[in-house]
Amino acid sequence: MIALLVLFSIETANVRVVSVDLIEINHAYTVAEDTGLAVPQYDQLIAWEWEVAEARHVVRFWRWLKDTGYGERKAAGYWACRMLEKGGFREVRAPVCRETWTVGDPEQEDRLRYGSKYRWATCESPY
DSSP, rough: OOOHHHHHHHHTTTEEEEOOOEEEEEEEEOTTTOHHHHEEEEEEEEEEEETTTEEEEEEEEEEGGGGGEEEEEEETTTEEEEETTTEEEEEESOOOOOEEEEEHHHHHHHHHHHHTTTOOOSSSSSO
């Protein structure tokens, strides 16, 4: 019993929680030239926050979806994902989550528009 309590405490102590305004699960596609059909390219998690200066959401960071432990936390009233980063776990939470299927990449479009101006070096919030 004591061993379980110690393990739980260690796991909880190693998780750093970061909050954003919106988590997007994006499935990016291209269109095949020969058939005209949509071809899946990759799945990614994009973390967005409202930026007052731009009057729109901007990307704070993104990760390949396969590299995250994404899941809904209904009881707590937020969406969350966990990822291993810099030797510890980060849990990213948002009150809103959307799932999109796009031709093109919304994260790359944001990066072309703003560069790294609004990006976090890691998913760790600078605030």
